[in-house]
Amino acid sequence: MASNQQVKLLGAKGSPFVARAKIALKLKGVQYEYIHESLSNKSDLLLKNNPVHKKVPVLLHNDKPVCESLVIVEYVDEAWTGSTILPSDLYHRAQARFWSKFVDDKVLPAVFKAATNPNEKEKEKGGEELRESLKILENELKGKFFNGDSIGLVDIAALFWLPIIQEVVGLDLNNSEKYPKLEKGGQEIMNHHVVKEVFVGISPEADPLLAFFKGHFHSNTPSK
Amino acid sequence: MASNQQVKLLGAKGSPFVARAKIALKLKGVQYEYIHESLSNKSDLLLKNNPVHKKVPVLLHNDKPVCESLVIVEYVDEAWTGSTILPSDLYHRAQARFWSKFVDDKVLPAVFKAATNPNEKEKEKGGEELRESLKILENELKGKFFNGDSIGLVDIAALFWLPIIQEVVGLDLNNSEKYPKLEKGGQEIMNHHVVKEVFVGISPEADPLLAFFKGHFHSNTPSK
Numbered sequence: 001m002a003s004n005q006q007v008k009l010l011g012a013k014g015s016p017f018v019a020r021a022k023i024a025l026k027l028k029g030v031q032y033e034y035i036h037e038s039l040s041n042k043s044d045l046l047l048k049n050n051p052v053h054k055k056v057p058v059l060l061h062n063d064k065p066v067c068e069s070l071v072i073v074e075y076v077d078e079a080w081t082g083s084t085i086l087p088s089d090l091y092h093r094a095q096a097r098f099w100s101k102f103v104d105d106k107v108l109p110a111v112f113k114a115a116t117n118p119n120e121k122e123k124e125k126g127g128e129e130l131r132e133s134l135k136i137l138e139n140e141l142k143g144k145f146f147n148g149d150s151i152g153l154v155d156i157a158a159l160f161w162l163p164i165i166q167e168v169v170g171l172d173l174n175n176s177e178k179y180p181k182l183e184k185g186g187q188e189i190m191n192h193h194v195v196k197e198v199f200v201g202i203s204p205e206a207d208p209l210l211a212f213f214k215g216h217f218h219s220n221t222p223s224k
Numbered sequence: 225m226a227s228n229q230q231v232k233l234l235g236a237k238g239s240p241f242v243a244r245a246k247i248a249l250k251l252k253g254v255q256y257e258y259i260h261e262s263l264s265n266k267s268d269l270l271l272k273n274n275p276v277h278k279k280v281p282v283l284l285h286n287d288k289p290v291c292e293s294l295v296i297v298e299y300v301d302e303a304w305t306g307s308t309i310l311p312s313d314l315y316h317r318a319q320a321r322f323w324s325k326f327v328d329d330k331v332l333p334a335v336f337k338a339a340t341n342p343n344e345k346e347k348e349k350g351g352e353e354l355r356e357s358l359k360i361l362e363n364e365l366k367g368k369f370f371n372g373d374s375i376g377l378v379d380i381a382a383l384f385w386l387p388i389i390q391e392v393v394g395l396d397l398n399n400s401e402k403y404p405k406l407e408k409g410g411q412e413i414m415n416h417h418v419v420k421e422v423f424v425g426i427s428p429e430a431d432p433l434l435a436f437f438k439g440h441f442h443s444n445t446p447s448k
Contacts, residue, residue: 052326052360061315064315066315066318066319066322067322068321068322068325071318071321071322071325072318074318074321075314075315075317075318078314078317079314090299090302090303091285091288091290091299093299093302094290094295094296094298094299095290097292097295097298098290098291098292098295101292101295102276136276
């Protein structure tokens with residue numbers, strides 16, 4: 001695709017879903033304009049381009065909107081050359097879609113339940129569901145990343161959540177003992193130069209990783 | 225892809241998610257062996273090939289499992305030539321993914337809430353959410369199908385639910401008045417020869433469409 005494309009990303013501070021879109025764009029080396037959205041006072045641009053969910057991230061590619069973080073990541077992978085985010089092998093591609101869906105359907109709802117449900121019993125149930133789904137993910141991580149040696153769809157969907165769940169959600173997941181591969185994968189992805197670029201700069205004076213997420217988790221308004 | 229592939233589909237009677245996989249396979253003209261699963265007594269084959277969700281449908285392509293109905297549909301589209309299920313245009317492909325995700329994330333949870341939630345208030349809320357999301361879908365349906373003149377991903381995800389929601393879920397959706405395009409699209413897809421093949425034969429003595437779904441909705445065990 002020609003490089004003189006107009007690319008904008010509507011995002012909000014503290015949204016890990018926006019981080020997914022940013023990582024994909026940066027992996028491909030796409031130049032884009034970042035437009036900050038205040039989630040308490042959504043702009044007409046956001047409401048016009050994501051009238052269904054009214055959420056960030058929204059990618060505007062020559063003014064055409066693409067919404068939902070995993071849909072954006074896959075679109076970016078198809079629209080630009082560069083690092084391959086989804087495997088080229090059909091079967092592995094289906095597996096990547098399966099596992100990224102697992103993260104959104106099982107892992108993250110459990111994270112939000114454990115972090116924000118006002119009912120103590122539900123909170124506890126969320127913690128159990130989270131431990132169970134992390135165990136399943138742990139067994140799936142065979143190499144440095146889910147995608148092998150380079151960052152792929154499942155890594156973007158899952159890995160950077162891990163280092164912060166314990167601290168931000170306040171769950172004693174005992175990562176390094178129970179989920180050693182996820183723990184290591186989380187560190188690997190956070191040390192990747194592209195991912196570092198996404199997180200650093202959000203709050204340079206504080207721990208950029210934690211600063212990035214804390215606002216999100218405590219805002220209780222997950223975007224997707 | 226060569227035609228001498230071994231293709232099996234693990235399914236269960238009354239599962240609209242299995243119907244999605246069947247429609248995709250039949251649209252492509254793929255010969256496959258259908259293996260019936262009893263959801264109250266799941267086989268070792270199912271548990272081994274979908275250990276994460278333990279649900280149908282599971283596609284076995286030369287013994288390699290692909291799970292989750294929309295992942296299967298997309299895999300089938302990529303693995304076999306024939307009718308194109310996802311648009312070839314990148315932007316339209318992203319839109320198809322967005323809308324099929326909308327069906328699974330918004331429409332169907334509302335259907336299940338309205339149909340099976342034991343709490344009357346929640347049931348009612350499910351009904352409202354369903355009406356709201358159907359209104360959004362109605363506005364999206366521009367042609368005969370979401371995909372234009374041929375059946376595509378969103379049609380497989382969404383359309384054949386419509387004719388049965390009112391009767392099976394027991395909601396007065398007043399389809400033809402409020403959702404005339406969805407009503408017509410639902411009829412169009414059910415009259416398509418491939419879709420007819422999928423539904424007819426399930427219960428030849430009864431209305432095949434309703435017979436197919438009633439068991440599913442009242443079993444209260446949605447598969448995906």
